[in-house]
Amino acid sequence: MLNVTNVTKKFGELTAVDDLSFEVAKGQVFGIAGPNGAGKSTLYNLITGLYSFEGSILFNKREISNLAPHKIANMGIARTFQIPQTFPSLSVAKSVGVGNHFGSKDGFEQDYVDHILEFTDLADKQDAMAGQLNLLDKKMLMIGAALATKPEILMLDEPMAGSNAKEILKLMDLIQRINRELNVTIIIIEHFMKVLTELTEQLLIIETGSQICCGDPAEVTCDSRVIESYLGDNLD
Ligand SMILES: Nc1ncnc2c1ncn2[C@@H]1O[C@H](COP(=O)(O)OP(=O)(O)O)[C@@H](O)[C@H]1O
Ligand SMILES: [Mg+2]
Known part of the structure; x- marks a missing residue:
């Protein structure tokens, strides 16, 4: 469904995403993890059209690189941000309505919205x-x-950032219901390994923009390179 092939993004001298390739299948919960500064959010910014880059990203076999963000959203890719972004002076109902009005192919x-x-x-x-x-709401x-x-x-x-254990369970339940009941494919960047191993079917670990490993979360988290480069200072 989403094919990322040899994607590289440089900011001046810094290579934030370095020749990354992976594939997300329809219906999957696909996890991405890696230390701070690994290039995870930048990768999202590339997929959603915020920056130009080298390489190719196909969504349902259509090239989406260099398309405007609203076109990519209209095609069916939505995202959330690491720091919650809302319209502070808009009501909850109107905020959801805005997404439906501007993002849905079917119009308002x-x-x-009620659903x-x-x-x-x-x-x-x-x-x-x-x-x-x-914060949770x-x-x-x-x-x-x-x-x-x-x-x-x-x-x-990083939907769980800043949440307590109870809130994490609520968010995990929501993400599972989105995937199973609304049939939405999920890509999730997360630091909590417990969340990743429980939610995801495929896990990609990146460091300094490059893939460390990708596969079954249980096997990936056992990989000695992951323990050395990532889990070592991240066990909760
Ligand atoms: N717009 C930008 N301009 C310059 N450097 C950036 C920009 N966005 C991200 N970076 C740099 O790219 C690297 C990866 O950042 P980021 O993707 O936010 O990492 P992560 O989400 O994995 O913590 C960092 O070194 C960061 O400072
Ligand atoms: Mg980030």
Whole structure:
């Protein structure tokens, strides 16, 4: 469904993404992990059209490199950001509505917006201003607004960051339901290995922009290079 082939992104002297290739299959939960500065968020920025780059990215066999971000979103790729991005003075319902209005090929559908508000457990907060929500609800709203675009792929950038154990379980449950009930393919960047091993079917580990290994999460996390370069200072 998503084929990333020999993708390289340089910022001046710095190579943030270095000849990376991988494939995400339809229906998968695909994990990406690696130390800070490994190039994970940059990779998302390349897939979603924020920067030009060398190499090729195919979505459903169509080349999407050098397309504008809104075109890529319209084709069916939605994302969330590492730091929750919401419209502070817009209500929860309107925020999800904006995603549906601008992102969905089908145009605005109130029933779908209502469904997403229920799905993300925000229905009883739909009149609250986005800026007044707590961190967990802001994250749920950012995911809800992304889902309102009716994506085929949802890309999450460290969705668990700053969350406590109970909130992590709620987010994990939401991500699983998005994948299974809404049939959305998920790509997730995450630091918590427990989350990655429980949620993902395929795990890509990168460091300084390059692939360290990619495969079954249980096997990948046993790889001695992963333990040396990543897990060593990251066990929770
Ligand atoms: N717009 C940019 N301009 C210059 N350097 C950048 C830019 N975006 C990211 N970088 C650099 O690219 C590297 C990878 O960053 P990033 O993708 O944010 O890493 P990660 O998400 O894995 O922590 C870092 O060294 C970062 O400073
Ligand atoms: Mg990042």
